[in-house]
Amino acid sequence: MGWLDRLRGNKNSARQAKDRLQLVLVHDRTDLSPGQLGALKDELIEVISRYVDIEPQAVEIQLSQSGREQYLVANIPLRPTRRARR
Amino acid sequence: MPGTVLTITSGKGGVGKTTATANIAAALASRGEKVVCLDADIGLRNLDLVLGLENRIVYDLVDVVEGRCRLRQAMIRDKRLPNLFLIPAAQTRDKTAVSPTDMVQLCNELRQDYDWVLIDSPAGIERGFRNAIAPADQVLVVTNPEVSAVRDADRIIGLIEAEEKGPARLLLNRLNPALVREGNMLDAEDVLELLAIDLLGVVPEDESVVVSANRGTPVALDANSRAGLAFRNIARRLLGEDVPLMPLEDSGGLLQRLGRLFGKGD
Numbered sequence: 001m002g003w004l005d006r007l008r009g010n011k012n013s014a015r016q017a018k019d020r021l022q023l024v025l026v027h028d029r030t031d032l033s034p035g036q037l038g039a040l041k042d043e044l045i046e047v048i049s050r051y052v053d054i055e056p057q058a059v060e061i062q063l064s065q066s067g068r069e070q071y072l073v074a075n076i077p078l079r080p081t082r083r084a085r086r
Numbered sequence: 087m088p089g090t091v092l093t094i095t096s097g098k099g100g101v102g103k104t105t106a107t108a109n110i111a112a113a114l115a116s117r118g119e120k121v122v123c124l125d126a127d128i129g130l131r132n133l134d135l136v137l138g139l140e141n142r143i144v145y146d147l148v149d150v151v152e153g154r155c156r157l158r159q160a161m162i163r164d165k166r167l168p169n170l171f172l173i174p175a176a177q178t179r180d181k182t183a184v185s186p187t188d189m190v191q192l193c194n195e196l197r198q199d200y201d202w203v204l205i206d207s208p209a210g211i212e213r214g215f216r217n218a219i220a221p222a223d224q225v226l227v228v229t230n231p232e233v234s235a236v237r238d239a240d241r242i243i244g245l246i247e248a249e250e251k252g253p254a255r256l257l258l259n260r261l262n263p264a265l266v267r268e269g270n271m272l273d274a275e276d277v278l279e280l281l282a283i284d285l286l287g288v289v290p291e292d293e294s295v296v297v298s299a300n301r302g303t304p305v306a307l308d309a310n311s312r313a314g315l316a317f318r319n320i321a322r323r324l325l326g327e328d329v330p331l332m333p334l335e336d337s338g339g340l341l342q343r344l345g346r347l348f349g350k351g352d
């Protein structure tokens with residue numbers, strides 16, 4: 001790679017390798033494919049909606065990690081309740 | 087004090103397990119440790135060649151396990167390093183000829199007389215891998231800074247944890263400093279962050295590894311080789327010394343470093 005490319009910084013394949021590995025390792029470690037994670041999210045929304053009012057589009061489900069430990073992190077914003085409190 | 091069984095393994099094949107086993111063994115032995123290497127890659131024996139001991143094999147690991155010879159008879163002593171021994175793998179059998187229990191029993195015996203038992207594991211996640219890690223006190227995972235090798239390393243690290251042999255440590259082999267500098271190879275830090283395990287050492291890509299394998303003399307015995315120095319450092323870390331990683335930029339020797347100074351790079 002020439003110095004021009006280096007200056008432009010647009011050929012950093014190591015960065016791409018790292019980003020791609022980060023994603024693939026998370027799924028390898030949990031045996032959960034991106035597709036399954038999507039299905040999990042849909043079912044979770046369905047179940048939770050039976051109990052509280054949520055906004056399906058705002059729900060986020062992600063795998064995250066700390067060291068070699070994996071976590072399933074869900075962010076589920078609730079809709080402001082319409083029932084007036086007395 | 088009984089010795090330590092150190093298993094050298096990997097997910098992907100060809101990343102440098104046999105090279106690492108031979109060189110760590112030679113480096114440990116040249117520091118006065120009593121070392122025996124066990125080639126657990128049954129059917130694909132290679133450690134004998136890398137150590138230059140291929141002409142002296144009479145009995146092998148399977149002969150020992152099946153009782154055709156005594157343990158001592160299968161051990162080949164290195165003439166250059168009288169503290170270094172090899173138990174070769176069988177070449178005409180397969181991995182099922184030995185069981186994890188056989189390996190544990192054998193290593194319990196070897197532990198009594200040797201400071202280190204180094205096991206060269208076959209690649210992958212099959213029986214051969216289970217044989218190799220069953221007796222391990224410590225596990226070293228070898229990988230290269232390359233996407234599929236890192237992914238497979240992660241898988242094997244998970245299996246080592248599941249077998250309660252963890253935490254494994256990492257040997258990053260064939261790092262090419264010039265490629266890292268130009269942003270086209272994962273750096274040691276990247277790999278460590280991805281795999282989240284401790285690093286035992288980094289070995290640079292080095293032609294002298296190939297040359298020494300051709301000759302059957304471990305590169306760790308070559309005072310002028312960068313890879314040799316890296317392996318000697320790894321051996322010292324195993325012995326509990328606090329040895330800093332060698333600087334990447336130093337990889338070229340003085341002449342190349344001067345060249346870089348004048349803008350030639352390498």
Ligand SMILES: Nc1ncnc2c1ncn2[C@@H]1O[C@H](COP(=O)(O)OP(=O)(O)OP(=O)(O)O)[C@@H](O)[C@H]1O
Nearest residue numbers: 099100101102103104105209260290291292295296
């Ligand atoms: N640091 C290095 N620099 C240059 N070449 C290397 C280095 N390490 C290993 N090699 C070369 O890579 C090849 C594979 O190495 P080796 O046989 O040690 O791998 P392995 O993991 O034992 O393979 P297998 O999975 O087949 O048992 C050999 O030709 C070896 O000489």
Ligand SMILES: [Mg+2]
Nearest residue numbers: 103104127132
């Ligand atoms: Mg090998």
